[in-house]
Amino acid sequence: MAEKMSYAVSSDQIYYHEQTPGSVLEATDGNKEARLQEAAELYGDIQTAEEYGYVHRGLKSRHIQFIALGGTIGTGLFLGIGNALTRAGPLSVLLGYAFTGVAIYAMMQCLGEMATWLPLPGAIPQFCARYVDEAMGFAVGWNNWYSSAITLCAEISAASIVIGFWNDSITVAAWIALILALVICLNIFAVSIYGEAEFVFASIKIITIVGLLIMALVLDLGGGPRHDRLGFRYWKNPGSMKEYRAKGDIGRFLGLLSTLVNAAFSYGGVEMVAVAAGEAENPRKNIPKAVRRVFWRILFFYVLGSLALGVLVPFNDANLLGAQESGAPGAAASPWVIAIYRAGIPALPSIINAVILTSAASSANAFLFTGSRYLYALAQNKQAPKFLLRCSRTGVPYYCVGITASIALLTFMSVSSGANVVFAWFQNLTTISSLFTWVSICIAYLQFYKALKAQGIDRNTLVFKSRFQPYTAWFALIFFSIIILFNGFAVFFTGYWSVQDFLTAYVGIPIFFALYMFWKVVKRTRWIKPAEADIMTGKAALDAADADWPDQVPRNLLEKIWFWIA
Numbered sequence: 001m002a003e004k005m006s007y008a009v010s011s012d013q014i015y016y017h018e019q020t021p022g023s024v025l026e027a028t029d030g031n032k033e034a035r036l037q038e039a040a041e042l043y044g045d046i047q048t049a050e051e052y053g054y055v056h057r058g059l060k061s062r063h064i065q066f067i068a069l070g071g072t073i074g075t076g077l078f079l080g081i082g083n084a085l086t087r088a089g090p091l092s093v094l095l096g097y098a099f100t101g102v103a104i105y106a107m108m109q110c111l112g113e114m115a116t117w118l119p120l121p122g123a124i125p126q127f128c129a130r131y132v133d134e135a136m137g138f139a140v141g142w143n144n145w146y147s148s149a150i151t152l153c154a155e156i157s158a159a160s161i162v163i164g165f166w167n168d169s170i171t172v173a174a175w176i177a178l179i180l181a182l183v184i185c186l187n188i189f190a191v192s193i194y195g196e197a198e199f200v201f202a203s204i205k206i207i208t209i210v211g212l213l214i215m216a217l218v219l220d221l222g223g224g225p226r227h228d229r230l231g232f233r234y235w236k237n238p239g240s241m242k243e244y245r246a247k248g249d250i251g252r253f254l255g256l257l258s259t260l261v262n263a264a265f266s267y268g269g270v271e272m273v274a275v276a277a278g279e280a281e282n283p284r285k286n287i288p289k290a291v292r293r294v295f296w297r298i299l300f301f302y303v304l305g306s307l308a309l310g311v312l313v314p315f316n317d318a319n320l321l322g323a324q325e326s327g328a329p330g331a332a333a334s335p336w337v338i339a340i341y342r343a344g345i346p347a348l349p350s351i352i353n354a355v356i357l358t359s360a361a362s363s364a365n366a367f368l369f370t371g372s373r374y375l376y377a378l379a380q381n382k383q384a385p386k387f388l389l390r391c392s393r394t395g396v397p398y399y400c401v402g403i404t405a406s407i408a409l410l411t412f413m414s415v416s417s418g419a420n421v422v423f424a425w426f427q428n429l430t431t432i433s434s435l436f437t438w439v440s441i442c443i444a445y446l447q448f449y450k451a452l453k454a455q456g457i458d459r460n461t462l463v464f465k466s467r468f469q470p471y472t473a474w475f476a477l478i479f480f481s482i483i484i485l486f487n488g489f490a491v492f493f494t495g496y497w498s499v500q501d502f503l504t505a506y507v508g509i510p511i512f513f514a515l516y517m518f519w520k521v522v523k524r525t526r527w528i529k530p531a532e533a534d535i536m537t538g539k540a541a542l543d544a545a546d547a548d549w550p551d552q553v554p555r556n557l558l559e560k561i562w563f564w565i566a
């Protein structure tokens with residue numbers, strides 16, 4: 001049997017040595033030497049790796065698959081989609097979510113190829129700094145971090161709204177504190193605890209969405225208590241596309257354009273599976289598996305979900321409009337619950353409300369994780385203080401977790417401002433940040449694509465090769481750039497000008513470019529030539545560990561089905 005090559009580390013260098021089969025490292029979470037090999041290659045010396053520690057690969061295959069499947073099914077799909085429906089109509093919502101979903105799929109193909117090549121903690125800032133420009137890595141990293149931190153606030157705010165569906169006599173501050181304490185506990189001890197929590201949360205959300213889609217089909221065909229066959233009745237009266245800010249075809253087009261921003265918020269965080277790649281077991285197998293399923297997840301959850309709502313609830317429903325105008329708590333403002341009420345099913349609203357609460361808590365949990373890993377990636381890039389590299393014995397960068405969690409204290413603004421108003425403000429600010437993240441991923445991929453060619457690496461040899469490149473990346477880049485430029489178009493119409501709405505829509509643009517120019521000027525960085533892009537550092541240690549991950553061999557039909565799912 002051929003001998004294997006692996007990395008060993010000394011006090012001042014990294015070098016190869018030979019191993020016999022009996023002494024091959026098992027690249028598991030509990031193997032300290034394997035983690036040190038990976039960290040030492042990234043940091044350049046073993047002392048730093050030993051002093052600060054490194055993250056653990058404690059996320060199993062089922063964790064990664066369910067993070068990808070359900071990690072971003074948050075309040076946008078349960079609550080935010082109702083605003084898009086009443087503003088633009090059912091066909092506009094369906095098309096908006098479908099168009100945005102195609103661009104998201106294209107972007108994830110790009111990210112999947114890079115994350116499989118080099119699965120690093122945080123990933124995206126490192127890709128931008130290595131392949132494009134260190135200044136872009138700085139801007140993307142800090143942009144992603146505050147985006148995650150703000151989304152954490154938004155989800156906690158949403159959860160406090162949801163709880164008010166049952167009990168509005170207890171101050172919102174108590175619920176905010178309780179939810180914040182919960183998500184900190186799920187993140188601070190070990191990444192495997194975070195993974196298990198997301199597995200449970202995602203399972204609940206997936207089961208709920210599947211149940212809602214089945215319910216929608218039954219109700220639409222007349223199987224509800226009232227035996228009223230709906231069909232596409234509401235697409236005829238009041239209509240399929242609602243005019244927005246103008247009359248006629250232009251107004252209907254503007255309605256469609258407005259749904260793209262709502263869709264972008266609902267898809268926000270879809271990239272978190274790549275952020276988790278640095279802590280995933282067998283990432284070269286599990287990350288491509290998750291990315292390949294993004295298309296089906298978009299089709300099943302978002303496209304079919306928007307279609308289901310469009311046939312069950314008219315855009316002029318008085319209860320839905322009233323709930324939105326009054327800031328009604330929780331499920332009262334959910335179009336899913338409105339559909340259930342209209343069908344005469346009394347028991348389901350509280351169940352759906354509980355699921356929405358679970359969904360908000362899950363998203364808060366996920367964004368605390370991603371925010372802390374973005375901060376960790378910045379520290380690895382030497383664009384954040386070095387102490388942020390320090391990890392606990394269980395591989396958690398606890399300073400990063402603590403600092404990100406502290407931003408969530410902003411959520412207490414909702415005690416005085418009204419939780420629903422704060423949620424709407426955070427939602428818009430987060431949307432523009434997510435769009436910049438996706439644009440940055442596309443730019444990084446285009447440079448990565450050129451770097452592979454310039455350095456003589458055949459893409460056909462990659463573990464995961466995305467399709468139709470570089471056209472896929474260019475399509476997603478142009479699509480998201482258009483949304484960034486036009487996301488606040490509504491304020492420019494006569495009689496609708498609002499300074500607050502304008503700032504909310506566009507403040508992210510100067511913030512991003514200010515971050516970019518700050519690092520560009522201070523460090524005098526330059527655009528990286530493809531032939532000089534660092535596409536190799538850290539790869540050898542990961543390559544050495546690939547062969548040591550155990551293969552999953554199903555022993556029966558049930559295990560075969562489960563291994564396919566997770």
